[in-house]
Amino acid sequence: MFDRLQSVEDRYEKLNALLSDPEVIQDSNKLREYSKEQSDLSDTVQTYREYKETIEGLNEAKSMLEESLDSDMKSMVKEEIAELQEKEEALTARLRILLLPKDPNDDKNVIMEVRGAAGGDEAALFAGDLYRMYARYAEAQGWKTEVIELTASDVGGFKEIIFMVTGKGAYSKLKFENGAHRVQRVPETESGGRIHTSTATVASLPEAEEVEVDIHEKDIRVDTFASSGPGGQSVNTTMSAVRLTHLPTGVVVSCQDEKSQIKNKEKAMKVLRARVYDKFQQEARAEYDENRKSAVGTGDRSERIRTYNFPQNRVTDHRIGLTIQKLDQILQGKLDEFVDALILEEQTKAMETLAE
Numbered sequence: 001m002f003d004r005l006q007s008v009e010d011r012y013e014k015l016n017a018l019l020s021d022p023e024v025i026q027d028s029n030k031l032r033e034y035s036k037e038q039s040d041l042s043d044t045v046q047t048y049r050e051y052k053e054t055i056e057g058l059n060e061a062k063s064m065l066e067e068s069l070d071s072d073m074k075s076m077v078k079e080e081i082a083e084l085q086e087k088e089e090a091l092t093a094r095l096r097i098l099l100l101p102k103d104p105n106d107d108k109n110v111i112m113e114v115r116g117a118a119g120g121d122e123a124a125l126f127a128g129d130l131y132r133m134y135a136r137y138a139e140a141q142g143w144k145t146e147v148i149e150l151t152a153s154d155v156g157g158f159k160e161i162i163f164m165v166t167g168k169g170a171y172s173k174l175k176f177e178n179g180a181h182r183v184q185r186v187p188e189t190e191s192g193g194r195i196h197t198s199t200a201t202v203a204s205l206p207e208a209e210e211v212e213v214d215i216h217e218k219d220i221r222v223d224t225f226a227s228s229g230p231g232g233q234s235v236n237t238t239m240s241a242v243r244l245t246h247l248p249t250g251v252v253v254s255c256q257d258e259k260s261q262i263k264n265k266e267k268a269m270k271v272l273r274a275r276v277y278d279k280f281q282q283e284a285r286a287e288y289d290e291n292r293k294s295a296v297g298t299g300d301r302s303e304r305i306r307t308y309n310f311p312q313n314r315v316t317d318h319r320i321g322l323t324i325q326k327l328d329q330i331l332q333g334k335l336d337e338f339v340d341a342l343i344l345e346e347q348t349k350a351m352e353t354l355a356e
Contacts, residue, residue, distance in 0.1 A: 044098040051091040058084040105206035106172035119198025127200040128157030136333025143167030176342040185310035208277035221245040
């Protein structure tokens with residue numbers, strides 16, 4: 001492990017030199033590539049350097065015990081050794097996690113698609129609840145949320161809403177939301193007080209840069225049409241809404257959120273690029289072995305991953321068997337307990353795979 005850590009530190013120092021090289025500075029692609037690589041290595045290098053300082057301090061403290069010390073001084077040195085040993089163990093555990101293979105998409109922005117599924121109007125209302133939950137969570141993380149496209153329901157909520165969450169590490173925390181979310185509650189329209197079960201589906205897609213997915217203009221069919229509101233009525237007479245069809249894959253994206261056709265096309269292209277990138281990733285993932293396919297966060301999106309039970313104020317994540325009796329707080333965006341547990345599960349599985 002420590003040979004690998006030394007190699008990481010050596011590479012970090014080489015990147016420092018490269019980023020000061022005039023030839024690299026003039027090449028925007030190389031400058032971006034090396035800057036990102038250095039940023040990715042930074043946490044590991046800083047932790048490794050702290051580890052080395054801790055070991056140095058520990059060795060010095062141990063050597064002091066061999067000297068002639070009075071009882072008070074010896075007691076202080078022993079106390080310092082105990083603290084440094086505890087710190088060493090914590091840093092070693094942290095370094096093992098930092099050396100795990102990293103999802104290359106983790107630092108990216110994320111495009112989220114929430115759709116009402118089984119349950120009619122109640123499913124659309126629940127989709128609205130989920131969107132607000134994610135928006136509040138994003139706000140608490142210091143991220144920005146931007147709606148790209150939505151289809152409102154006549155009774156409130158959304159039949160479908162697509163939005164982007166912008167912020168470092170957004171995908172690393174929201175990628176676990178892929179799947180079917182189930183709600184159990186008494187609908188407002190239910191006069192008999194019976195509990196209904198409805199579902200909404202969530203897809204979390206990493207934002208793809210142009211260099212990551214090759215989409216040619218000739219492969220895209222662009223259709224324009226007048227924007228429409230709930231029920232299909234036209235809300236303006238200009239052809240500002242845009243529909244993009246990626247002919248090689250059949251992926252279709254529409255956007256009518258903006259009044260400008262140019263802005264709608266820009267937003268639609270972001271979603272199209274993310275969906276095509278995700279399609280290629282899903283195809284590649286299908287070739288992985290069963291251990292990789294069963295990893296948390298990469299499973300079948302039709303799988304039921306979480307249940308929100310209103311009468312009992314509880315939320316259960318079925319992948320890790322975690323139940324939290326704070327449904328009201330979770331819908332306010334307090335998702336950290338679930339996110340942290342899912343990240344830990346992912347890291348644990350990755351460590352088990354490496355150990356095999």
